[in-house]
Amino acid sequence: MLTFAIPKGALLKSSINLLKSVGLDFSAFLDDSNRMLQIVDPTGSAKALLVRTHDVPVYVEYGQAQVGFAGDDVLREKQPRVAQLLDLKYGYCRMAIAVPKQSPYKTPLQLPSHCRVASKFVNCAKAYFKSIDLPVEVIPLYGSVELGPITGMSDAIVDLVSTGKTLRENGLVEIEELFESTARLVVNPLSYRLNTDQVATMVDKLRFVVENQSS
Amino acid sequence: MLTFAIPKGALLKSSINLLKSVGLDFSAFLDDSNRMLQIVDPTGSAKALLVRTHDVPVYVEYGQAQVGFAGDDVLREKQPRVAQLLDLKYGYCRMAIAVPKQSPYKTPLQLPSHCRVASKFVNCAKAYFKSIDLPVEVIPLYGSVELGPITGMSDAIVDLVSTGKTLRENGLVEIEELFESTARLVVNPLSYRLNTDQVATMVDKLRFVVENQSS
Numbered sequence: 217m218l219t220f221a222i223p224k225g226a227l228l229k230s231s232i233n234l235l236k237s238v239g240l241d242f243s244a245f246l247d248d249s250n251r252m253l254q255i256v257d258p259t260g261s262a263k264a265l266l267v268r269t270h271d272v273p274v275y276v277e278y279g280q281a282q283v284g285f286a287g288d289d290v291l292r293e294k295q296p297r298v299a300q301l302l303d304l305k306y307g308y309c310r311m312a313i314a315v316p317k318q319s320p321y322k323t324p325l326q327l328p329s330h331c332r333v334a335s336k337f338v339n340c341a342k343a344y345f346k347s348i349d350l351p352v353e354v355i356p357l358y359g360s361v362e363l364g365p366i367t368g369m370s371d372a373i374v375d376l377v378s379t380g381k382t383l384r385e386n387g388l389v390e391i392e393e394l395f396e397s398t399a400r401l402v403v404n405p406l407s408y409r410l411n412t413d414q415v416a417t418m419v420d421k422l423r424f425v426v427e428n429q430s431s
Numbered sequence: 432m433l434t435f436a437i438p439k440g441a442l443l444k445s446s447i448n449l450l451k452s453v454g455l456d457f458s459a460f461l462d463d464s465n466r467m468l469q470i471v472d473p474t475g476s477a478k479a480l481l482v483r484t485h486d487v488p489v490y491v492e493y494g495q496a497q498v499g500f501a502g503d504d505v506l507r508e509k510q511p512r513v514a515q516l517l518d519l520k521y522g523y524c525r526m527a528i529a530v531p532k533q534s535p536y537k538t539p540l541q542l543p544s545h546c547r548v549a550s551k552f553v554n555c556a557k558a559y560f561k562s563i564d565l566p567v568e569v570i571p572l573y574g575s576v577e578l579g580p581i582t583g584m585s586d587a588i589v590d591l592v593s594t595g596k597t598l599r600e601n602g603l604v605e606i607e608e609l610f611e612s613t614a615r616l617v618v619n620p621l622s623y624r625l626n627t628d629q630v631a632t633m634v635d636k637l638r639f640v641v642e643n644q645s646s
Binding site: 219267359 | 495496
């Protein structure tokens with residue numbers, strides 16, 4: 217059965233709405249009291265797994281889901297072996313470098329060599345600083361990255377910014393944007409080529425909806 | 432100022448209660464509406480950072496907190512450079528291997544070579560399977576590890592179990608316990624040796640409380 221990996225969190229609602237527009241109803245996942253991790257659409261034609269954002273590419277790569285919804289940020293960080301077929305346009309955010317308001321460093325190149333940068337996106341941070349040839353120590357954190365500069369543990373952070381509210385509340389300012397991110401439709405490459413469970417047909421349907429929305 | 436790293440989640444309440452018994456009040460962190468990530472005790476004598484469980488050893492290792500409360504599971508997984516001074520006895524859980532109820536594998540040694548094991552604790556899982564000389568592929572997941580066997584992505588999981596409810600609800604059974612875990616008091620080694628901000632005195636006070644509770 218055609219199976220989707222749907223991420224909890226920021227992309228959940230838009231992903232479920234998009235699937236609704238191609239006739240699949242997984243809105244049970246939107247119910248706060250829901251404890252189910254997999255459900256079948258009422259028509260019985262497709263299944264969905266509710267997983268953590270970072271786990272979507274894993275389920276798609278291993279083929280347990282043929283199709284998944286994943287942020288470009290997660291795809292850049294994890295570099296999974298999945299086919300990225302469609303920019304879904306929703307879930308906008310940007311990966312940025314931020315420093316304390318009172319920091320003397322106004323651009324990334326002003327940061328001192330071997331300074332500390334806290335991030336949940338260790339690979340994205342490393343790739344960026346490598347690209348500007350600045351050796352830094354990236355400190356991996358799981359949450360509340362803004363505490364890094366507040367406590368003096370790091371000079372800067374690399375983190376996702378959507379509205380900028382968290383940065384402002386913590387006295388941080390953005391000094392560089394690494395990239396913009398939106399949700400992407402990712403597909404298991406082999407399933408797509410073999411058109412297992414009509415996955416290619418589903419991708420075409422979703423592409424039609426997305427292209428007509430944005431025009 | 433003496434600074435504590437306190438983990439969100441399962442260890443939060445007990446850690447704050449323990450600090451209360453040595454005269455420090457950080458109960459503001461227990462308020463659901465709290466958005467502050469660092470607070471100073473009302474007496475002005477100590478500070479606390481509210482961080483993710485996995486980030487506690489990071490703040491202590493880098494010395495932004497001299498003292499932290501961390502699960503033994505996290506310490507085994509991350510192997511941080513911190514001094515583990517005290518078993519705090521609370522936060523009991525165990526790291527276990529589980530398989531689907533109907534699985535033919537009743538012990539870890541029966542698992543086939545190169546089978547897949549999903550886990551949030553990749554290093555713990557790898558260390559265990561190395562110790563029994565069984566080559567397995569560990570699939571790193573961020574959450575809902577029980578979906579691994581349910582979807583057929585993995586033959587087994589390595590995960591924390593406290594009551595066993597999640598396993599039962601998902602048709603999984605424990606076949607091996609890797610280790611038991613409780614909360615530990617961890618300290619920045621240098622701060623402890625230099626007794627920065629009276630950290631050694633605080634450790635003695637906490638040890639006195641913990642030893643008298645458990646006797």
